[in-house]
Amino acid sequence: MSQLCLVADDSLYARMMLKNAVSESMPEAMFQEASSGRQALELAAAEQYRFDWYLLDVNMAPPDGLATARSLVQAGVPIGRIALVTGNRSSHLIEDADLMGICLINKAVSPDDVPGFVGRLSNFFAGQTAE
Amino acid sequence: MNAQAEAISLDVLAESLNLGLGHVIDELSEISSSRIELHVPEVSMVPRADALVFTERMRDAGKAIFVQQRFSGDISGEALLFFSEQESLNLLNGLLGDPEDCLVEFAATEEEMLLDLTNVAVSGVIYALSSLLGLRINTELPHCEYGYFNDLRDSATLIGELDDMVLFLTISFTVVSKNSRAQLMFFQPRDTLTRLFDHIRTRLNIHI
Numbered sequence: 001m002s003q004l005c006l007v008a009d010d011s012l013y014a015r016m017m018l019k020n021a022v023s024e025s026m027p028e029a030m031f032q033e034a035s036s037g038r039q040a041l042e043l044a045a046a047e048q049y050r051f052d053w054y055l056l057d058v059n060m061a062p063p064d065g066l067a068t069a070r071s072l073v074q075a076g077v078p079i080g081r082i083a084l085v086t087g088n089r090s091s092h093l094i095e096d097a098d099l100m101g102i103c104l105i106n107k108a109v110s111p112d113d114v115p116g117f118v119g120r121l122s123n124f125f126a127g128q129t130a131e
Numbered sequence: 132m133n134a135q136a137e138a139i140s141l142d143v144l145a146e147s148l149n150l151g152l153g154h155v156i157d158e159l160s161e162i163s164s165s166r167i168e169l170h171v172p173e174v175s176m177v178p179r180a181d182a183l184v185f186t187e188r189m190r191d192a193g194k195a196i197f198v199q200q201r202f203s204g205d206i207s208g209e210a211l212l213f214f215s216e217q218e219s220l221n222l223l224n225g226l227l228g229d230p231e232d233c234l235v236e237f238a239a240t241e242e243e244m245l246l247d248l249t250n251v252a253v254s255g256v257i258y259a260l261s262s263l264l265g266l267r268i269n270t271e272l273p274h275c276e277y278g279y280f281n282d283l284r285d286s287a288t289l290i291g292e293l294d295d296m297v298l299f300l301t302i303s304f305t306v307v308s309k310n311s312r313a314q315l316m317f318f319q320p321r322d323t324l325t326r327l328f329d330h331i332r333t334r335l336n337i338h339i
Binding site: 010011012013014060087088090092109112 | 138139153169259
């Protein structure tokens with residue numbers, strides 16, 4: 001069954017990398033893209049929050065990924081369907097994500113890390129699907 | 132280079148800034164003893180006149196702290212970390228006994244902190260560019276100055292020797308506990324973008 005993913009990142013390159021990585025573990029995945037938190041929330045509302053997965057960058061045009069995630073949760077999206085996909089490795093951010101109970105996935109910094117990135121995404125999807 | 136190629140190259144550079152600072156954010160946090168918040172990067176190819184307009188903020192900021200660091204290799208240019216006077220005061224507040232003294236000649240330990248901050252931030256960005264695009268880039272040691280932008284050693288080379296366009300990358304971060312926002316800028320000659328695009332196209336297998 002195809003899975004509908006909302007990919008929000010201000011970088012076109014990052015969205016491209018993320019879609020490729022998601023397609024590795026979910027070949028039938030379909031995507032909608034947002035380049036800011038605001039656009040992500042608008043798309044989510046327009047789809048009546050029926051996305052299967054919400055993959056949000058942290059450092060993007062407002063609201064940032066954490067604030068976007070909070071708004072999605074308030075709108076009724078299960079938190080397990082949301083992941084923060086970020087290059088930000090701040091321990092403070094990890095603490096914030098932990099407090100919210102939201103999954104945080106590190107982006108690939110180099111092409112060598114792409115398989116690891118695919119693995120991290122696959123673990124997220126598998127973990128939530130198993131619940 | 133066509134507009135699409137330029138757009139994707141600038142986008143990859145912006146993401147490199149993001150990934151680079153994100154990679155070293157805990158080190159920045161440790162050096163400044165504060166939580167660090169990153170802001171959205173901006174990358175543009177701007178006419179020299181626009182870059183000059185941008186530096187007016189630095190010229191208008193009064194005395195400020197500048198840390199410069201050069202890099203060279205597959206691409207070359209200059210990185211500049213900038214704290215305005217007020218931000219400098221915020222940053223140094225509590226670290227030194229008398230902020231007035233420190234603004235005249237701030238102490239070696241604080242200078243060392245700023246040099247470390249710049250070195251780590253620039254290294255993070257260079258690491259991301261090197262990893263992402265397979266570039267070989269060497270960084271020189273940074274040097275720190277407190278004063279007016281126009282008096283800054285080598286400030287002219289940031290923009291003065293360039294021709295009509297400048298590749299300008301900037302990302303700022305806030306040192307939260309000091310309420311101090313640093314701006315990290317990279318000034319590079321216009322031909323850098325063409326060279327970067329060749330690496331981007333090869334490394335990331337982008338067909339444009």
